[in-house]
Amino acid sequence: METIISYLNNLFANLPNTARVKRIKNELAVSMEEKYQELKRQGKSENEAIGIVISEFGNINELIDELGLKTENNKLVVDKDEIKAYQLTKKKSGLFIAFGVMLCLMGVISLLLSIQLVNDKIIFANVKENYVNIIGIIPLFVLISIAVALFIFSESFMSKYRVLEKGVSLPYSLNQELQEEYQRFQTKFTISLVVGVVICLISVATMIVNVVVVELNALYAVSIMLAMISIAIWLFIYFGSIKEGYDYLGVTPEGKERKKINKKAEKIISTVASIIWPLTVVVYLILGFGFDKWQIGWIVFPIVAILFGAFSGAIKNYYKD
Amino acid sequence: MISSDVIRGYNDTIILYLLLDGPSYGYDISKKIREITNEKYIIKETTLYSAFTRLENNGYIESFYGEVSFGTRRTYYRITNKGVDYYKSKCEEWKVTKEVISKFIKEDI
Secondary structure, three states: OHHHHHHHHHHHOOOOOOHHHHHHHHHHHHHHHHHHHHHHHOOOOHHHHHHHHHHOOOOHHHHHHHHOOOOHHHOEEOOHHHHHHHHHHHHHHHHHHHHHHHHHHHHHHHHHHHHHHHHOOOOOOOOOHHHHHHHHHHHHHHHHHHHHHHHHHHHHHHHHHHHHHOOEEOOHHHHHHHHHHHHHHHHHHHHHHHHHHHHHHHHHHHHHHHHHHOOOOHHHHHHHHHHHHHHHHHHHHHHHHHHHHHHHOOOOHHHHHHHHOOHHHHHHHHHHHHHHHHHHHHHHHHHHHHHOOHHHHOOHHHHHHHHHHHHHHHHHHHHOO | OOOHHHHHHHHHHHHHHHHHOOOEEHHHHHHHHHHHOOOOOOOOHHHHHHHHHHHHHOOOEEEEEEEEEOOEEEEEEEEOHHHHHHHHHHHHHHHHHHHHHHOOOOOOO
């Protein structure tokens, strides 16, 4: 009998969950159950009975037409292979972005380090002061270029799945399977978050100790902190993007919530992000090159990150229906 | 076995006929159809329930909850006066249809 119920569930998985549809589904279930029980009473085997009940079910489209239904918002109906391919690509693209962001931070670190190393006459001791900043900026640009290439690659993998991310309609059994898979992943995700946060906290503590106790030069201390933070950010992005995959498939509570948030909110946030972040980098570079405030200028990044987080939270809330 | 295409226009008539004797539910109706036709016509589940939906929307039948079967309340259907009128008109229509089509049926071919 479970075969019959799951058969029905599968057929109804893509239909809107209205009271009327639910009623019909229940009635069908009862009717099929009765037919099944009677066939068994007549001495049919389990498999035979199921076979007959299913062969006499008919065509779900007949009901869909009669009820005047279309599948929910004409969403894409996908199969398991497509979903697996999507998840794999999402993971790969997350990996690329995570390394890209790490490289950007490495760029900043190399800039800070080279400035201090030159100042301390450890490297390029003979180079004129004016060229010092130029030396630092070369690895920054090289690393950022590689990062940008990684971002572009990651986007190109994902581009064919963008349609899928607008919302899919999963067959019932696949949805169940993904839910279970997500339950298992959640533990990993939580651990990665905890580890990431701990690394961030340790990194700040390390910096304070380095500056106050060890009396290490601030730029070295900040470099060490950023290196540690880059590991945490790698964890956040990599595991975050796997989770985002589940969100898009609608198997997480956030994913279900996400559907409600207006597409407009996401558009506004991404537009603001594309302006605010390059601007922040420019401000940082001006503070550094113009006012020689490398030591403290980096503070603009966490400040902007917090403000931006608050902003996107507010926008999402505002557009929630 | 009769193909469902041929009989499509008369599923409503069959169901209304079976409801003339009193209220009934899905499985009972499909079983009676099978028995009465000597298994020449087995109505598909989806056909039956789209017919119920259509007939109910048109006010030809009414549904109500009946006894519990396998943990769920069975839905029963009863024919309305409007349904009886509709049934009569379908019977008239069938007589004409039968007459017309039989003109084109050669017995000895």
